[in-house]
Amino acid sequence: MPDFDWSAAAANGKVTKGSMNAASAALVLKRLRDQGMTPLDVKEAGAGAGKGGAAAAGMKNAPRKKGNPKAKVNAQDVLSLTSELAIMLKAGLSLDNALRVLIDMSYKPTVTALLVDILDKVKSGTPLSKALSNHPHLFSDFYVNMIRSGEISGQMASVMARLVEHMERIRALRESVISAAIYPAILLGVAVLSLVAMLGFVVPQFEKLFNDMGDALPMPTRVVMNIGKMFQHYGWFIVIAAALLVWLLIKWLKTPAGRQWWQSVVLRLPLIGTLSRKYEMTLFSRSLGTLLGNGVPLLTALHISTQTVTNLLLRQPLETMAPKVKEGTKVADAAIGTGIFEPLAINLMRVGEETGRIGPMTLELANILNREVEVGIKRTLTLVEPVLILVLGILIASIIVSILLGILSVNDLAA
Numbered sequence: 400m401p402d403f404d405w406s407a408a409a410a411n412g413k414v415t416k417g418s419m420n421a422a423s424a425a426l427v428l429k430r431l432r433d434q435g436m437t438p439l440d441v442k443e444a445g446a447g448a449g450k451g452g453a454a455a456a457g458m459k460n461a462p463r464k465k466g467n468p469k470a471k472v473n474a475q476d477v478l479s480l481t482s483e484l485a486i487m488l489k490a491g492l493s494l495d496n497a498l499r500v501l502i503d504m505s506y507k508p509t510v511t512a513l514l515v516d517i518l519d520k521v522k523s524g525t526p527l528s529k530a531l532s533n534h535p536h537l538f539s540d541f542y543v544n545m546i547r548s549g550e551i552s553g554q555m556a557s558v559m560a561r562l563v564e565h566m567e568r569i570r571a572l573r574e575s576v577i578s579a580a581i582y583p584a585i586l587l588g589v590a591v592l593s594l595v596a597m598l599g600f601v602v603p604q605f606e607k608l609f610n611d612m613g614d615a616l617p618m619p620t621r622v623v624m625n626i627g628k629m630f631q632h633y634g635w636f637i638v639i640a641a642a643l644l645v646w647l648l649i650k651w652l653k654t655p656a657g658r659q660w661w662q663s664v665v666l667r668l669p670l671i672g673t674l675s676r677k678y679e680m681t682l683f684s685r686s687l688g689t690l691l692g693n694g695v696p697l698l699t700a701l702h703i704s705t706q707t708v709t710n711l712l713l714r715q716p717l718e719t720m721a722p723k724v725k726e727g728t729k730v731a732d733a734a735i736g737t738g739i740f741e742p743l744a745i746n747l748m749r750v751g752e753e754t755g756r757i758g759p760m761t762l763e764l765a766n767i768l769n770r771e772v773e774v775g776i777k778r779t780l781t782l783v784e785p786v787l788i789l790v791l792g793i794l795i796a797s798i799i800v801s802i803l804l805g806i807l808s809v810n811d812l813a814a
Contacts, residue, residue, distance in 0.1 A: 499518065743764070
């Protein structure tokens, strides 16, 4: 196997060089990434890199995995390229060379096409923030304004590092919410399947035993037997109808009216409603604090942070804050007017305004709310799991008791 000379940047921006024996340059890239490093240059030992592009030259001949050409660029791709770009800029690479390295390291055709488009615009003199704004479905106003603040301040590397930290925190919060919902969803699915199995396959087995009983059967037994017959004779129709109903419901929930209805229901639910409100306020506070910490004007930061809130019923009152602040109202007083902030949030904003540190204060608020959301999720799960198990147990026990009542009635008649 040939030897490859490589250079890579660690997370702190420090560049390390070395040599590695591997079957291909692609394998070297993989090993470096597995070690938490961002490759800058990989070339076969003794091969020279062209002038002015040494960081990228060694990558061009590296064999690349062929990804799915139809796979869309997702949030994880954006986070990865942002993180790697931040490390390369911190290591001292120019923006265009860093983009070239990312292009040569990319295994996903759609990501490659995106980076090529950005590089072409940057080479033609377009600012990076402007090039990114042409892809609003991938780079939000928040993202673009953070990059713009880095361009204005000349601190692009540090700004991108803060952007990565923000994106990591938001991703971790969302994943914790999704992970928390998986087990109850599985438990609910098992409960539904268990009931269907009992009513569709177990209960009908007793039909012959109870056929001659007629009205002598206890009412609970007759109800369960009729439900069992319905599942036995119309089971597929019920499944298809239920699937169609769920599909129509999901499609309706994607409409503005459906989304707003569902969001209002979620906010009214006990425990879950409070957690949802705190989760949305975490997104708002962290976005506001991050933008203000990077020099974005207050009014712009308020407008962009409001757009990160996904619940429309919470976003609407938040949209009144920027106009009030523009008229001269203090941020804390504007927040009181929305009616959705807790006293702690109001006090932290007031302290931030008085000390000139509203950005750090809103970030501290985001950290507090983040911890409360995580604790709230654990407590809610602690309550939801036994409730689901108890409900499932009661339903199955009711079916069994109904059948036993019928059997006892048969024995009484026989005696």
